[in-house]
Amino acid sequence: MPKITYIEHNGKEHVVEAPVGQTVMEAAVKHAVPGIDADCGGACACATCHVYVDPEWLAKTGEQNSMEQSMLDFANEVEDNSRLSCQIKVSEALDGLVVRLPKSQH
Amino acid sequence: MSTGEIKRIIIIGAGQAGGETAQRLRQGGFDGEITLIGEEPAAPYQRPPLSKAYLKGDLDIDRLMLRPASVYVEEHIALLTKTRAVWIDRANRKVRIEGGRELPYDALILATGAKPRKLPLVGADLDGVHLFRTAADVDRVRERFVSGAKLIVIGAGYIGLEVAAVARQRGLDVTVVETAVRPLARVTSPEVAGFFLDEHARQGVRFVLGGQAALIKGSDRVTGVGLTDGAELPADLVIAGIGVTPDVAIAEQCGLTVSNGVVTDRQCRTSDPNIFAIGDCAARPMVHYGGRIARLESVHNAVEGAKIVAAVLTGGKEHAEEAPWFWSDQYDLKLQIAGLFQGYDQLVFRGVMADRAFAAFYYKGDKLIAVDAVNRPAEYLGAKMLIQTNRTLPPSVIEDMSRPMKELVASAR
Ligand SMILES: Cc1cc2nc3c(=O)[nH]c(=O)nc-3n(C[C@H](O)[C@H](O)[C@H](O)COP(=O)(O)OP(=O)(O)OC[C@H]3O[C@@H](n4cnc5c(N)ncnc54)[C@H](O)[C@@H]3O)c2cc1C
Numbered sequence: 281m282p283k284i285t286y287i288e289h290n291g292k293e294h295v296v297e298a299p300v301g302q303t304v305m306e307a308a309v310k311h312a313v314p315g316i317d318a319d320c321g322g323a324c325a326c327a328t329c330h331v332y333v334d335p336e337w338l339a340k341t342g343e344q345n346s347m348e349q350s351m352l353d354f355a356n357e358v359e360d361n362s363r364l365s366c367q368i369k370v371s372e373a374l375d376g377l378v379v380r381l382p383k384s385q386h
Numbered sequence: 387m388s389t390g391e392i393k394r395i396i397i398i399g400a401g402q403a404g405g406e407t408a409q410r411l412r413q414g415g416f417d418g419e420i421t422l423i424g425e426e427p428a429a430p431y432q433r434p435p436l437s438k439a440y441l442k443g444d445l446d447i448d449r450l451m452l453r454p455a456s457v458y459v460e461e462h463i464a465l466l467t468k469t470r471a472v473w474i475d476r477a478n479r480k481v482r483i484e485g486g487r488e489l490p491y492d493a494l495i496l497a498t499g500a501k502p503r504k505l506p507l508v509g510a511d512l513d514g515v516h517l518f519r520t521a522a523d524v525d526r527v528r529e530r531f532v533s534g535a536k537l538i539v540i541g542a543g544y545i546g547l548e549v550a551a552v553a554r555q556r557g558l559d560v561t562v563v564e565t566a567v568r569p570l571a572r573v574t575s576p577e578v579a580g581f582f583l584d585e586h587a588r589q590g591v592r593f594v595l596g597g598q599a600a601l602i603k604g605s606d607r608v609t610g611v612g613l614t615d616g617a618e619l620p621a622d623l624v625i626a627g628i629g630v631t632p633d634v635a636i637a638e639q640c641g642l643t644v645s646n647g648v649v650t651d652r653q654c655r656t657s658d659p660n661i662f663a664i665g666d667c668a669a670r671p672m673v674h675y676g677g678r679i680a681r682l683e684s685v686h687n688a689v690e691g692a693k694i695v696a697a698v699l700t701g702g703k704e705h706a707e708e709a710p711w712f713w714s715d716q717y718d719l720k721l722q723i724a725g726l727f728q729g730y731d732q733l734v735f736r737g738v739m740a741d742r743a744f745a746a747f748y749y750k751g752d753k754l755i756a757v758d759a760v761n762r763p764a765e766y767l768g769a770k771m772l773i774q775t776n777r778t779l780p781p782s783v784i785e786d787m788s789r790p791m792k793e794l795v796a797s798a799r
């Protein structure tokens with residue numbers, strides 16, 4: 281199973297095994313990684329699953345759709361490597377992915 | 387009750403609100419006992435996908451779970467499934483569960499949710515007639531959810547229409563029966579309701595509006611629905627989506643103040659300071675709407691209640707309430723709603739319905755109170771932000787499509 285590393289804002293790392301086909305958000309939530317709220321459960325309605333994708337990995341995580349882009353446009357402290365983690369599907373190609381979490385999701 | 391004296395917390399109801407609360411209490415550093423009592427067989431799960439991806443068959447039950455069952459063990463949360471709490475003894479601070487065991491608490495949280503209304507009709511108990519609230523309900527529906535089957539949905543609220551949409555995508559023959567003259571009558575404006583009506587009609591859903599079911603026909607299995615005007619519609623499957631009633635049985639038993647939900651203050655505290663109520667079963671003051679008491683039925687409200695109570699009980703930073711939000715997925719349409727539209731006196735659009743991407747803004751006087759955004763996430767989030775920060779934009783400005791929503795929001799006072 282691909283491994284994903286989540287790095288909390290305070291630097292704490294969580295390495296999680298993420299099932300292929302689920303999302304980067306789901307893997308975090310199911311392992312109780314703090315810092316991803318994901319209030320809407322992946323419906324692209326809450327923007328509380330914001331992550332910064334390690335620049336090395338950005339291309340592999342795929343394109344943002346227009347829904348995600350607009351949602352991110354209103355999130356706090358958005359960077360070029362910002363993504364909504366509920367919109368990134370886990371695949372073998374993402375084994376080793378590193379994402380950082382913002383200070384707050386609100 | 388100072389937070390230091392709280393060693394034992396009991397949560398009644400292991401749905402989204404109860405499950406989130408247990409989790410957030412631990413995240414907030416509470417290290418005493420947490421007991422989460424739930425009647426359903428499963429650990430807390432999310433209901434929204436039930437009428438969407440789960441009904442379609444795109445998700446299995448594990449993916450509905452808020453957290454895998456193992457997390458409750460790891461976090462020392464005593465999760466009692468298939469267990470009903472039957473009695474609260476407020477004087478001695480105890481909860482009795484089925485079988486007679488009594489559990490003491492220092493703080494108690496009611497998260498008992500809501501119960502779907504049953505059709506008050508002869509034949510409502512026939513095989514093939516279903517409510518639509520739990521994973522078990524939907525598992526039974528799924529067995530019969532096959533192409534060509536004749537489905538009658540009674541009630542054209544969001545759940546009814548989402549079920550109709552999935553059913554059409556699966557090739558079922560769908561008729562929606564609704565007593566009001568339009569769908570979504572309680573939850574949106576006639577204009578937005580009209581848009582969804584047209585869309586469903588285009589997708590092949592038949593509507594009987596202003597129609598009332600009189601009885602369900604069939605001997606052991608449902609064969610049809612008789613209407614009060616004498617018409618009869620054949621059916622293989624009937625799904626009732628006629629709303630829910632808050633589950634306040636146990637709150638009433640112990641004498642808490644109840645009025646369309648267990649009434650609480652902004653901290654979700656009931657009329658007993660040691661008891662909190664959150665989620666679909668509770669009604670609390672809406673800070674963005676002059677403090678009027680409302681009972682919401684949404685994920686936002688369930689999660690927010692959990693955040694508020696967890697902050698109170700762990701002495702954490704007070705949760706700043708969000709503007710209420712909700713969503714509904716039908717076909718390729720994503721409806722996102724922020725705010726409460728009740729009492730609006732003006733409706734303004736950004737974008738046009740024909741493009742299948744538009745937002746309807748609801749005003750009361752010059753105050754923006756709600757938005758229904760269809761495939762328009764920027765308008766949804768922008769309006770949500772405005773409502774949350776008590777700002778507004780003149781209708782003539784919000785209508786101006788030449789300026790992006792983000793810029794408009796930044797200019798608002
Ligand atoms: C099909 C469907 C689709 C939905 N779609 C959306 C959507 O798209 N967006 C959105 O925001 N919201 C949606 N909702 C609403 C949302 O799911 C609810 O508002 C939310 O689940 C409420 O959570 P809750 O924990 O308050 O209640 P519930 O989820 O109802 O949980 C309460 C639990 O408490 C248990 N219980 C009750 N009494 C007792 C007792 N005495 N002892 C033990 N256990 C007890 C019940 O069995 C139940 O499991 C949808 C709901 C449904 C049914």
Ligand code: FES
Pocket residue numbers: 305317318319320321322323324325326327328329364365366367
């Ligand atoms: S989980 Fe809500 S937008 Fe990603």
